[in-house]
Amino acid sequence: MSANPLLMGHPLSSTEHARHALLYMWRIRKFEEAVEDLFGRGMMHGTMHLSIGQEASPTGMCMALTLQDQITSTHRGHGHCIAKGADLTRMIAELLGKKIGYCGGRGGSMHIADVETGNLGANGIVAGGIPIAAGAALAQKMKGNDNVVVSFFGDGATNEGAFHEAMNLAAIWDLPVIFVCENNKYGMSNSTEFSMRIEHISERAASYGFEGVTVDGNDVDEVFQAAADAVEKARAGKGPTLIECLTYRHKGHSKSDKNLYRTKEEIEDWKTKDPIGRFEHKAIEAGALNQDQVDAITEKMRDAVRAAITEASSAPDSDPAELLASVYREAGK
Amino acid sequence: MTERIITYAEAIREAIGQAMETDENVFMLGEDIGIYGGAFGVSGDLYQRFGKERILDTPISELGIVGAAVGAALVGMKPIVEIQFSDFTAQAMDQIVNQAAKIHFMLGGELSVPMVLRAPSGSGTGAAAQHSQSLETWFAHVPGLKVVMPSSPYEVKGLLLAALDDPNPVIVLEHKLLYKTSGHVPEEQYRIPIGVSNKVRDGKALTIVASGVMVSRSLEAAETLSGMGIEVEIIDVRSLSPLDMGPINESVKKTGKVMLVQEAPNHVGFMAEVAARIAEGEALYFLTEPVKRLCGMDVPIPYAPQLEKSVVPQLDDIVAAAVEVNRGI
Numbered sequence: 001m002s003a004n005p006l007l008m009g010h011p012l013s014s015t016e017h018a019r020h021a022l023l024y025m026w027r028i029r030k031f032e033e034a035v036e037d038l039f040g041r042g043m044m045h046g047t048m049h050l051s052i053g054q055e056a057s058p059t060g061m062c063m064a065l066t067l068q069d070q071i072t073s074t075h076r077g078h079g080h081c082i083a084k085g086a087d088l089t090r091m092i093a094e095l096l097g098k099k100i101g102y103c104g105g106r107g108g109s110m111h112i113a114d115v116e117t118g119n120l121g122a123n124g125i126v127a128g129g130i131p132i133a134a135g136a137a138l139a140q141k142m143k144g145n146d147n148v149v150v151s152f153f154g155d156g157a158t159n160e161g162a163f164h165e166a167m168n169l170a171a172i173w174d175l176p177v178i179f180v181c182e183n184n185k186y187g188m189s190n191s192t193e194f195s196m197r198i199e200h201i202s203e204r205a206a207s208y209g210f211e212g213v214t215v216d217g218n219d220v221d222e223v224f225q226a227a228a229d230a231v232e233k234a235r236a237g238k239g240p241t242l243i244e245c246l247t248y249r250h251k252g253h254s255k256s257d258k259n260l261y262r263t264k265e266e267i268e269d270w271k272t273k274d275p276i277g278r279f280e281h282k283a284i285e286a287g288a289l290n291q292d293q294v295d296a297i298t299e300k301m302r303d304a305v306r307a308a309i310t311e312a313s314s315a316p317d318s319d320p321a322e323l324l325a326s327v328y329r330e331a332g333k
Numbered sequence: 334m335t336e337r338i339i340t341y342a343e344a345i346r347e348a349i350g351q352a353m354e355t356d357e358n359v360f361m362l363g364e365d366i367g368i369y370g371g372a373f374g375v376s377g378d379l380y381q382r383f384g385k386e387r388i389l390d391t392p393i394s395e396l397g398i399v400g401a402a403v404g405a406a407l408v409g410m411k412p413i414v415e416i417q418f419s420d421f422t423a424q425a426m427d428q429i430v431n432q433a434a435k436i437h438f439m440l441g442g443e444l445s446v447p448m449v450l451r452a453p454s455g456s457g458t459g460a461a462a463q464h465s466q467s468l469e470t471w472f473a474h475v476p477g478l479k480v481v482m483p484s485s486p487y488e489v490k491g492l493l494l495a496a497l498d499d500p501n502p503v504i505v506l507e508h509k510l511l512y513k514t515s516g517h518v519p520e521e522q523y524r525i526p527i528g529v530s531n532k533v534r535d536g537k538a539l540t541i542v543a544s545g546v547m548v549s550r551s552l553e554a555a556e557t558l559s560g561m562g563i564e565v566e567i568i569d570v571r572s573l574s575p576l577d578m579g580p581i582n583e584s585v586k587k588t589g590k591v592m593l594v595q596e597a598p599n600h601v602g603f604m605a606e607v608a609a610r611i612a613e614g615e616a617l618y619f620l621t622e623p624v625k626r627l628c629g630m631d632v633p634i635p636y637a638p639q640l641e642k643s644v645v646p647q648l649d650d651i652v653a654a655a656v657e658v659n660r661g662i
Contacts, residue, residue, distance in 0.1 A: 070408070102440075103439060103440055104441050106438055111440055112440075115444060120408075120444070121444070123432075125427055128428075130400070131397050131399070131404065131428060132400050132404035132428075132432065134401050134404060135403055135407070136408045137404070138405050138410075139407075139410045142360065142386065143408075143410075162427065162428075165396050168392065168394065168397065169392070169397045172392065326438050327438050327476050327477055328477070328479070329437050329442070330500075331499060
């Protein structure tokens, strides 16, 4: 079962909140470590994009959201999916090509969606989810409720036309959408220094007439604070915000990456800014958690991921006989 | 009672208006569909009737507006996107092909994209190569999309209302030359099922298969041919995806001769698929003449009127080709 995805509030506001933030970051970390292991052992097929090192951004953002709020995600989307409350067994099952997987084995790592927790889908196309998020926000506005939509994407997506068109539509229609750029410094092999002439991606919001902020994306409470402000603004009908979360992926872009475009020193330096270690330290210092509680969370999440793998592994494989009937939805359903 | 005669554009507007009155989740978005009334006058007074929230005028931003329609459809709305010229769908192809078409399948079946995308298609207005294409094969080649080409005012109203009931993305390609044509259209709502080919003329000499504007052009040619003693049977492939070969095969078995007419370029055109399907089944054994394709030339649509007409099958071309097929090799 999914852990409680509904705990909203500042990660350092109580022991419960600190526990929740840490638990979710470990949940993502342990899930991805397990995925890397499955892949390395040849048990998982295809490809995967790991977000190890980036866990603070989905966790901090989703602690500002209700279950009814929605997200769109990316190819590097396990963290978003988990932070919004997805079930680990169904996620692993999808990666293993099982019938009980979120997409029945038809989507894999890059395409997990979970309607129940408001995840409108990861996306294999860079920037593909951004206009979709704007459209979902348009629908929320037309339906007259106060749900918001968060669109996660990377630095590379902000050079795509889809990003700019969606930003502009969201601005002119005051849509309740929050654009979250997880700037991990690289679009595959190309650094942001190579691919753009501005220092902060958040500056791009100014050309559409709304606010852009840059935060330390490895600091879960800083991410939460920016999220909470943007969500409040969006719910009040005051339109979109662009939040740039500065972060770093410890692992390569995907399985084929030999890390030729960055130095070992750079990677090691960013590992010292790891969001999980930093938050553990902060939570202990603030008296929100003690070392025993921190250790227990790590162990608990390791066990949860193991249990999910065991359960998913024994599930039946997806069936090619069901493919043709899955292309179109039948009328009336 | 006299039949009510309205234009193709009015029939579209009526269908949209009735759908919006019936279902509050239906809304329309597109460029200049507000006070301007649409580049081809289709949205007309809908803006005055339904207001700016439901007739949502947009900036020039095809990728953004199709993406917004996909997102809105995922959350339970029923968007009708008007793309000003079908050529401009090229700007929005990621959202159409990689997103709308695949979401239901790829994301596991819980979500779907009940979006209708309408676009004026085809040549004949002197707008040259970037405003005159017939791109139906692009969409028909993508599993997950449905594609219709309504051939008359009656057809467009019924197919559009059926498209709005459909839980899948439907591409409606409206030929520009049809907008001002008139015909009988019932005032009440009715649906023409998507995925059913339609015999529009009986004849024994040969079978003509066509869609969109080529249906009315073939019907006109049929009158001339009739005067020459050649009675052609015409099948309107109003839905390209899914494709119903039933009436086509049945007709070919009866006539033994078939001519496939399309405005789009010949090479890898939609009618190549129809020819292949005929060849794959028992209808092949009934053919007494080779399959004839009468298609657009494999060139971009040129500007000058004599050039533009020369690259697309015209009335005389259909008559001449039919006479030839009827005569046999």
